[in-house]
Amino acid sequence: MNNNIKKIIFLSLFISIGLVLSLVEMNLPVFFMVPGAKIGLSNLLILLVIYYYGLKEGLITTALKSLILLGATGNVIAFYYGLISGIISTLVMYMGKKHFTEKRQILSIIGVSILGAIAHNMSQIYIATIVLKAKSLLLYIPILNIISIFTGGFIGYLGKLVKEKII
Amino acid sequence: MTKGDKKLILIIILISGIVMLFNYINLKGSDDLTLFIEIDGKAFKEIELKEDTKEILDIKTEFGENKIEIDGRSVKVIEADCPDQLDVKQGAINKPGQMIVCLPNRLVLELKSDSNASEIDKMVR
Numbered sequence: 001m002n003n004n005i006k007k008i009i010f011l012s013l014f015i016s017i018g019l020v021l022s023l024v025e026m027n028l029p030v031f032f033m034v035p036g037a038k039i040g041l042s043n044l045l046i047l048l049v050i051y052y053y054g055l056k057e058g059l060i061t062t063a064l065k066s067l068i069l070l071g072a073t074g075n076v077i078a079f080y081y082g083l084i085s086g087i088i089s090t091l092v093m094y095m096g097k098k099h100f101t102e103k104r105q106i107l108s109i110i111g112v113s114i115l116g117a118i119a120h121n122m123s124q125i126y127i128a129t130i131v132l133k134a135k136s137l138l139l140y141i142p143i144l145n146i147i148s149i150f151t152g153g154f155i156g157y158l159g160k161l162v163k164e165k166i167i
Numbered sequence: 168m169t170k171g172d173k174k175l176i177l178i179i180i181l182i183s184g185i186v187m188l189f190n191y192i193n194l195k196g197s198d199d200l201t202l203f204i205e206i207d208g209k210a211f212k213e214i215e216l217k218e219d220t221k222e223i224l225d226i227k228t229e230f231g232e233n234k235i236e237i238d239g240r241s242v243k244v245i246e247a248d249c250p251d252q253l254d255v256k257q258g259a260i261n262k263p264g265q266m267i268v269c270l271p272n273r274l275v276l277e278l279k280s281d282s283n284a285s286e287i288d289k290m291v292r
Contacts (some may be wrong), residue, residue, distance in 0.1 A: 016276055026251070074250070075250050075251070075271065077271045081270070100171065103289075105169070106169065106171035107168055107169060107171045107172055108172055109169060110168050110172050111168075111169070111175050114172070114176070115283060118179070131273075132207075132268065132275050133205070134205065134208075134268075134275050136220075136264060136266060137266070137268070139190050139264060141186070142183035142186040143183070143187065145179050145183045146180060148179075149176050149179055160238075
């Protein structure tokens with residue numbers, strides 16, 4: 001099968017699965033002290049796209065997923081936050097993969113995923129702080145980072161499993 | 168999981184722990200508790216909370232509607248028209264520094280005590 005067509009099909013599948021995971025996630029409230037903290041299941045798909053393809057495909061997946069999610073839920077605020085944080089997190093994960101996994105073997109896919117989770121959460125808090133002009137939101141950063149270790153690590157571990165056993 | 172991963176995790180925990188300690192020390196408040204309500208980044212209302220304060224406030228703006236209940240020194244959102252209902256699910260807040268945020272309705276409910284009421288309240292442009 002033509003490689004390009006294969007890529008389009010795979011990316012479409014990834015985006016669809018990511019979309020479904022995002023919707024499922026909305027019904028699992030997981031916040032220990034911070035409202036809005038999520039497991040970030042859809043980031044698994046972004047992580048996989050970055051590993052199987054590259055930065056360009058990762059960014060496209062992020063953007064399309066956010067866009068379609070907007071169409072599915074109608075939540076415009078979540079779209080803006082999700083799009084910007086997603087793009088930043090995708091960039092961070094790609095650079096993390098390039099510099100810490102390929103050039104030098106310091107991190108594994110788990111570390112890359114954690115970096116992405118931290119980048120995602122921190123960018124959301126910064127945006128919220130600026131939009132709502134509430135500097136006190138910054139106080140949430142430390143606890144969010146600790147949660148990111150678990151969520152990012154979990155997603156990274158799932159990514160490792162998918163790479164080893166499924167594709 | 169490589170050694171690098173574990174070091175990364177340790178660094179994050181360490182830095183976060185130090186920052187949290189720092190915040191906790193700075194935020195120990197006095198007895199005065201004030202509820203600051205902000206809509207779209209602009210101050211809307213300030214309410215002094217005392218033991219016997221009991222009020223239900225209906226905040227209706229162009230962004231949405233939130234109903235908040237003040238019971239003594241605690242505040243919670245009992246009703247909101249936002250799609251995710253995160254503010255309602257959060258429950259009550261009762262300590263200075265805590266806040267409830269409704270992003271879709273651009274509403275910020277923040278508790279401040281006298282000692283830090285003037286420190287943190289700066290506009291970021």
